[in-house]
Amino acid sequence: MRKRALLDPEITRRAALEAFRKLSPRHQVRNPVMFTVFAGSVLTTLLFLQALLGEGEAAPGFILAVTLWLWFTVVFANFAEAMAEGRGRAQAAALRRTRTTTLAKRLSGPSRDASRHAVPSTDLRQGDCVLVEAGDVIPGDGEVVEGVASVNEAAVTGESAPVIRESGGDRSAVTGGTQVLSDWIVVRITADPGETFLDRMIALVEGAKRQKTPNEIALGVLLAGLTLVFLVVTVTLLPYTIFAVGQAGTGAPVSVTVLVALLVCLIPTTIGGLLSAIGIAGMDRMIQANVIATSGRAVEAAGDVDVLLLDKTGTITLGNRQATDLYPAPGVTEAELADAAQLSSLADETPEGRSVVVLAKERYGLRQRDLHALGARFVPFSAQTRMSGVDLDGRQIRKGAADAVEAWVNSLNGAFPAAVRQQLESVAREGATPLIVAEGSRVLGVVRLKDVVKGGIRERFRSLREMGIRTVMVTGDNPLTAAAVAAEAGVDDFLAEATPEKKLALIREYQAGGRLVAMTGDGTNDAPALAQADVAVAMNAGTQAAKEAANLVDLDSNPTKLLETVEIGKQLLMTRGALTTFSLANDVAKYFAILPAILGGLYATQGGAGPLAALNVMRLNSPESAILSAVIFNALVIVALIPLALRGVSYRPASAAAVLRRNLVLYGAGGLVAPFVGIKLIDVVLVALRLA
Amino acid sequence: MTVWYWIGGILSLLLFVYLAWALLAPERFQ
Secondary structure (H helix, E strand, O other): OOOOOOOOHHHHHHHHHHHOOOOOHHOOOOHHHHHHHHHHHHHHEEEEEHHHOOOOOHHHHHHHHHHHHHHHHHHHHHHHHHHHHHHHHHHHHHHHHOOOOOOOEEEEOOOOOEEEEEHHHHHOOOOEEEEEEEOEEEEEEEEEEEEEEEOOOOHHHEEEEEEEEEOOOOOOOOOOOEEEEEEEEEEEEOOOOOOOHHHHHHHHOOOOOOOOOHHHHHHHHHHHHHHHHHHHHHHHHHHHHHHHHHHHOOOOOOOOHHHHHHHHHHHHHHHHHHHHHHHHHHHHHHHHHHHEEEEEEHHHHHHOOOHHHHHHHHEEEEOOEEEEEEEEEEOOOEEEHHHHHHHHHOOOOHHHHHHHHHHHHHHHOOOOOOHHHHHHHHEOOOOOOOOOEEEEEEEEEEEOOOHHHHHHHHHHOOOOOHHHHHHHHHHOOOOOOEEEEOOEEEEEEEEEEEEEEEEOHHHHHHHHOOOOEEEEOOOOOOOOHHHHHHHHOOEEEEEEEHHHHHHHHHHHHHHOOOEEEEEEEOOOHHHHHHHHHEEEEOOOOOOOHHHHHHHEEEEEOOOOHHHHHHHHHHHHHHHHHHHHHHHHHHHHHHHHHHHHHHHOOOOOOEEEEOOHHOOOOOOOOOOHHHHHHHHHHHHHHHHHHHHHHOOOOOOOOOOHHHHHHHHHHHHHHHHHHHHHHHHHHHHHHHOOOOOO | OHHHHHHHHHHHHHHHHHHHHHOOOOOHOO
């Protein structure tokens, strides 16, 4: 998906308008911090109108200046939210462009030969079957029920290389708006118009259904609590100053305008105003990584995850394992093993299967044969049997993982030769995958498949470990191979001979220990584990069941994306934490600006300045300029931090302690110092312009 | 002037109740 400039002029213009539309009390009331500012602005507006009539508590110009900047504070916070929403809407529009109405060839049954007639794609309903031929746009989300085709999914993924979609298996899902490049497929539509997967995602991205996440609610409680405390603090200053003036007989009690200004400066407006923008921007960043979240909660959970279950193939190792050697069992010739291995792999379209065929052809001169001509029946791989093969002239040839084949051989009253067991252990110890080939109850030998660990993955796992994330490699391989690959890749643990049940049990075990687990999956048999995991990333190319069970969908179908997903979630949480720290640290300087302005005139002995005027460490020009500078700084800092809220703080993998230390220094100390400098500067400018 | 103290006082009281509500039932503020 296209990267957008941070401040796209069109989005900025619309956000500016939207910021004023959001001034309605009904919108404001949902954010306690900003609603307090809103209420304060209304009060000072009334005070200004009264001052115009000549009976005001202060000069009308001063009240007007404070009032305007209070309104700006509300508008700037609205603007931040509108910017984030606008960017989300732009993303949604890009997604929606894939949703053009096309003519579909609706079939009367799930077969290419069924009668067909043309209908607009918007008339298609769940369960309808359509024929899509080369050059046609797929009219809706669905599952391939017949045929194989190459599909250009660039409209959804931005990836121009075509992908294969075929009936059965885990590559059967097609997305509406993508285009068939060659051959034909029959697609059963799985969603009514307006309810497709992408439609639901678009609604979420646009913020229409955005719900606050648990972390946002928790932070909201903290912010409301702080606002409440500061409200009490501010209100009590009025009777205090009235009392002090009465006792000393000099000075003036604090004005309501100044109290409102103080309250607004003390409550955490920075984080209160940017909170929703940060959340929306997090979802937006997910989408830019071509991952669609079903809720803000999912993005946030990705940042909290501490266990990653990673599929070995495609994530840790390159997808294509290659057959490199054949080791026959005692009493079996190499040619016999090669023949059986090739027969069992002829209809196996996986890269592994193809490499076995190629090895037999190149090394043993066996020509590729046609299964149909031989009258053979192909037995496809399943996650339960973990074997594939052929039935041919009464011969049952199978190849698969050692334990699966052994169970099969044993069930036929055969024996598993000790020499083969030794051979497969030595293959496994090298980190290669042994496949066993058997014919009926007779074990023929071992095929060695070589795994290639991806470059740079070890470093990535090391940085994850530093962040406190445990990586677990999940593989169908036997424990010896798994251990060798795990050691080479540098993962913390592995689950060998994994079945969907074992995966589910492992996730439950980690969750029982109070950990949050993330995983990826694409097959229907992954669905239970995906539903159980806290963060579940489904591949867009995967089955509908997997996508329904997951809370994130990767449009690129790239399992390595899980790592990026976690990083984006972490970045979201760090951004929120950093801006909260900054916002709270800002208060110190505001105290030093406003309190001397309120209290400096009390107990004055000479020249109008009392002992508390010593608090004016910034040497601000006058009480009015001090208050105005603090209010202006408070409003401008929201604008200044919008880019940071939208882009997120710079992310570097590090331990929680290191991140905390860095953020405390940067945003804590920075938040302490910045307003001293900022308020002083604004005061100097106000004086220079003779505005205060 | 005292009328503004009353207005400010009542407004503060209302804000106090509202904020206490936000504190105790945050899920209502979606």
